[in-house]
Amino acid sequence: xxxxxxxxxxxxxxxxxxxxxxxxxxxxxxxxxxxxxxxxxxxxxxxxxxxxxxxxxxxxxxxxxxxxxxxxxxxxxxxxxxxxxxxxxxxxxxxxxxxxxxxxxxxxxxxxxxxxxxx
Amino acid sequence: xxxxxxxxxxxxxxxxxxxxxxxxxxxxxxxxxxxxxxxxxxxxxxxxxxxxxxxxxxxxxxxxxxxxxxxxxxxxxxxxxxxxxxxxxxxxxxxxxxxxxxxxxxxxxxxxxxxxxxx
DNA sequence: CTGGATCCCTATCGATACTG
DNA sequence: CAGTATCGATAGGGATCCAG
Numbered sequence: 196x197x198x199x200x201x202x203x204x205x206x207x208x209x210x211x212x213x214x215x216x217x218x219x220x221x222x223x224x225x226x227x228x229x230x231x232x233x234x235x236x237x238x239x240x241x242x243x244x245x246x247x248x249x250x251x252x253x254x255x256x257x258x259x260x261x262x263x264x265x266x267x268x269x270x271x272x273x274x275x276x277x278x279x280x281x282x283x284x285x286x287x288x289x290x291x292x293x294x295x296x297x298x299x300x301x302x303x304x305x306x307x308x309x310x311x312x313x314x
Numbered sequence: 315x316x317x318x319x320x321x322x323x324x325x326x327x328x329x330x331x332x333x334x335x336x337x338x339x340x341x342x343x344x345x346x347x348x349x350x351x352x353x354x355x356x357x358x359x360x361x362x363x364x365x366x367x368x369x370x371x372x373x374x375x376x377x378x379x380x381x382x383x384x385x386x387x388x389x390x391x392x393x394x395x396x397x398x399x400x401x402x403x404x405x406x407x408x409x410x411x412x413x414x415x416x417x418x419x420x421x422x423x424x425x426x427x428x429x430x431x432x433x
Numbered sequence: 434c435t436g437g438a439t440c441c442c443t444a445t446c447g448a449t450a451c452t453g
Numbered sequence: 454c455a456g457t458a459t460c461g462a463t464a465g466g467g468a469t470c471c472a473g
Contacts, residue, residue, distance in 0.1 A: 199364055200365045201345060201348060201349060201352075201363050202363050202365060208420075210419075211416050211419025211420055211423065212344070212348070212412065212416045213344055215416075215418060216338055216339060217339075217344075219335055219339065220336075220340070222318070222446085223318055225331070225335040225336075225339075226318040226320060229331070229332070237454080237455090239455080243321065245320060246319045246320065246321060247318060247447095249447050249448070250455085251456090251457085252447080254455080254456055254457075264422075275454065276455080277455095285422045288418060288422065289415075289418055291414075292414035292417065292418040293331065293335070294414075295410075295411035296331055296412070297331045297334075299330075299408055300329075300331065300333065301327075302407070303404045303407065304330065341465085341466080356434085357435055369436070369468095370436085370438095370467070371466060371467080372436090373435080373436050373437075374465095374466090396434085397434085397436090
């Protein structure tokens with residue numbers, strides 16, 4: 196299902212945009228990406244960082260993100276096999292592209308939204 | 315429920331980010347915002363633009379977006395009451411802040427992300 | 434035309450239990 | 454530690470009907 200489309204889309208800008216939003220808009224996805232960005236590399240690290248996420252969802256989202264090329268999964272064949280997760284360049288770039296959102300949040304957080312409409 | 319949180323959040327950057335993502339990550343929301351940005355002002359216009367959306371969901375999302383201060387609802391008391399929708403400055407700014415996502419999509423779209431994982 | 438109210442179904446998610 | 458499998462609860466979302 197997902198990824199809504201618009202009528203008479205002139206360019207694929209819209210689709211890029213919508214699919215990217217859809218991607219990172221998935222529940223937990225953004226938080227996971229952020230946790231990885233912050234330095235978490237282990238499954239359990241991320242699980243501990245992202246409050247309230249379940250094993251299942253973390254595994255599911257992680258798999259999705261790996262499939263989308265945003266996260267890289269590395270297996271270190273030590274005695275007890277270690278698994279490391281990390282952002283791919285693509286994933287890191289996505290987070291970077293999302294930075295303006297942070298500014299946006301700060302910019303309009305204080306402003307009473309009605310002040311704009313009420314001239 | 316939503317808006318996941320991270321442990322030991324140093325600043326509210328994370329929360330701003332996560333709540334913004336959560337906001338626009340809602341199904342249809344981004345597409346609706348885009349339709350409004352493109353010039354649609356009527357309920358039926360947006361419904362026609364956003365492929366597959368139902369009356370109910372459009373009404374629900376529109377109400378949410380208005381509540382979030384991203385969309386402005388104007389009632390024109392003509393004979394058959396007219397209702398106009400449009401982005402608020404805040405909403406327009408949000409879309410602007412999402413622009414880098416478009417670039418991101420184009421930048422990494424060609425790169426075969428699966429090549430890394432694919433066998 | 435613009436939406437509110439219902440019904441109902443499905444996908445999604447959480448918890449638990451189990452395996453390598 | 455790093456998951457997978459199963460199951461049950463829930464709420465998101467679609468279709469339909471109705472009202473202003």
